Amino acid sequence: MSHVAIKILPEIRHRMSRTLGAVGVILVGLLSVAPAARADEIKVATSGAFTAAFLELAPVFERATHNTVATVYGASMGSTPTSIPNRLERGEPLDVVIAADTAVDAMIRAGRVVAGSRVDLVRSRIGMAVRAGAPKPDISTVAALTRTLLQAKSVAFSDSASGVYVSTELLPRLGIADRVLPKSARVLTEPVGAVVARGDAEVGFQQISELQSVSGIVVVPLPADVQKVTVFSAGIVVGAKAPEAARALIAFLASPAAAAAITKAGLEPAK
Numbered sequence: 001m002s003h004v005a006i007k008i009l010p011e012i013r014h015r016m017s018r019t020l021g022a023v024g025v026i027l028v029g030l031l032s033v034a035p036a037a038r039a040d041e042i043k044v045a046t047s048g049a050f051t052a053a054f055l056e057l058a059p060v061f062e063r064a065t066h067n068t069v070a071t072v073y074g075a076s077m078g079s080t081p082t083s084i085p086n087r088l089e090r091g092e093p094l095d096v097v098i099a100a101d102t103a104v105d106a107m108i109r110a111g112r113v114v115a116g117s118r119v120d121l122v123r124s125r126i127g128m129a130v131r132a133g134a135p136k137p138d139i140s141t142v143a144a145l146t147r148t149l150l151q152a153k154s155v156a157f158s159d160s161a162s163g164v165y166v167s168t169e170l171l172p173r174l175g176i177a178d179r180v181l182p183k184s185a186r187v188l189t190e191p192v193g194a195v196v197a198r199g200d201a202e203v204g205f206q207q208i209s210e211l212q213s214v215s216g217i218v219v220v221p222l223p224a225d226v227q228k229v230t231v232f233s234a235g236i237v238v239g240a241k242a243p244e245a246a247r248a249l250i251a252f253l254a255s256p257a258a259a260a261a262i263t264k265a266g267l268e269p270a271k
């Protein structure tokens with residue numbers, strides 16, 4: 001049977017307080033002190049936008065609960081086999097998905113994620129990347145962004161939420177879709193920042209949290225007037241093998257204990 005928490009022994013509590021600081025202390029407070037027979041494995045699929053924060057937070061949760069977290073990665077949407085909706089469609093066993101809120105809602109409508117289980121985790125913004133050493137583009141205004149895109153020799157964007165926004169909303173809104181899309185490429189299987197870093201695209205767009213973890217690029221946020229803030233949410237998969245442990249993990253990721261790692265990753269807590 002799945003469980004939510006374990007009894008934290010005094011020596012473990014002390015070690016967590018010493019090594020994890022406030023995060024460990026808050027996590028201990030979040031968890032019940034009722035003993036449990038055994039730990040669970042929680043299988044998680046997370047989108048790229050939340051990956052950096054998740055990689056820091058998952059080990060904290062594991063140490064505090066003795067549950068283990070097995071993680072795979074994929075886009076919130078799109079045609080690649082590793083996208084989270086496609087993983088669920090082919091029956092890949094998962095307990096938790098973390099994706100753009102609209103994607104989680106679509107998975108709920110499709111009967112693949114439990115209705116009412118969605119919890120908003122973070123707010124994410126889109127940035128433009130250029131290769132390190134190249135002139136930093138002025139995109140501080142909508143007019144400047146428009147000029148930069150028209151002058152760029154090549155443009156890359158993702159196959160997920162940020163790329164959908166750039167290609168179907170931003171470029172048409174700027175009135176330059178017919179001139180920019182022909183020199184654009186949708187990146188399917190790797191970070192957009194990596195494409196820009198090696199010089200295969202002059203500029204690229206992706207969630208800032210995904211771009212800032214890539215070396216060899218400089219990241220500039222979109223101007224506020226055309227910025228797209230995406231909420232990334234977690235949900236429990238229908239048929240999850242460890243639903244209670246999954247619920248505890250989601251509660252931790254949405255708690256104040258996770259805020260520092262979320263901010264460090266270039267995101268904002270959703271609450």
